[in-house]
Amino acid sequence: MKWNEWILCFIYPGRCAVCDEVLSPGSGSICPACVEKLGVAQGHHCKKCGKFIEDEDGEYCENCRNRRHHFEEGYGIFPYDGWVQESMVRFKFHERAEYGKFYGKMMAAKGGAYVRRWNPQVILPVPMYRKKKKKRGYNQAEILAREVGKRLDIPVRTDLLIRKRNTKPLKEMTPQQRRENLKDAFLAMPECKDYERILLVDDIYTTGSTVDAAAKILKQQGAGKIYFLTACTGTGI
Numbered sequence: 001m002k003w004n005e006w007i008l009c010f011i012y013p014g015r016c017a018v019c020d021e022v023l024s025p026g027s028g029s030i031c032p033a034c035v036e037k038l039g040v041a042q043g044h045h046c047k048k049c050g051k052f053i054e055d056e057d058g059e060y061c062e063n064c065r066n067r068r069h070h071f072e073e074g075y076g077i078f079p080y081d082g083w084v085q086e087s088m089v090r091f092k093f094h095e096r097a098e099y100g101k102f103y104g105k106m107m108a109a110k111g112g113a114y115v116r117r118w119n120p121q122v123i124l125p126v127p128m129y130r131k132k133k134k135k136r137g138y139n140q141a142e143i144l145a146r147e148v149g150k151r152l153d154i155p156v157r158t159d160l161l162i163r164k165r166n167t168k169p170l171k172e173m174t175p176q177q178r179r180e181n182l183k184d185a186f187l188a189m190p191e192c193k194d195y196e197r198i199l200l201v202d203d204i205y206t207t208g209s210t211v212d213a214a215a216k217i218l219k220q221q222g223a224g225k226i227y228f229l230t231a232c233t234g235t236g237i
């Protein structure tokens, strides 16, 4: 660590992405005690969306069995519960943009094998509505995309996929309502047709409505296969 970075750490100390405690300079993106808490999605995964599934013999999760997706395949690193849920709320709504470094690093480390197999030519963060981004100061998906792109050496573009309008939070909606809410939410540039393999990056994957809506519009513009990588993946849906 350079001396000026070291001084910056004192003025703006980073916080642990797991417990939010102030980190001591040069100690990394989470505190040593929290390293032990890290449970990444292990075990049996859905072949389509990467979601953890209980049924050892099943190949696909319930959601993927019942629904055709517009994306090819995807994977999320952390199960969205416990500390991850609390950390994500801070990352998105309480100005903890710095957490992106930790999540991006984990996405590249634990999802790297998937990404290499998919071999995307470009990474597109799931876009945020312009006014919303201005208000929040950042799009967390873009922070993640940049971190993953840097680590896996894949270019990131934010000009190909745009969010045309603000959408309501999807949390309490049924899958049908989610799809309705996301209808015409995205706009894809004609240049998308130049890409045969695109990786979408987002913070959370739950039922896939967001990734599907984005994948659909990208493919309508002539893009090839769409994959996704997220920091977390919902459980029990």
Ligand SMILES: [Zn+2]
Binding pocket: 016, 017, 018, 019, 020, 021, 030, 031, 032, 033, 034
């Ligand atoms: Zn911690």
Ligand SMILES: [Zn+2]
Binding pocket: 046, 047, 048, 049, 050, 051, 060, 061, 062, 063, 064, 065
């Ligand atoms: Zn699935």
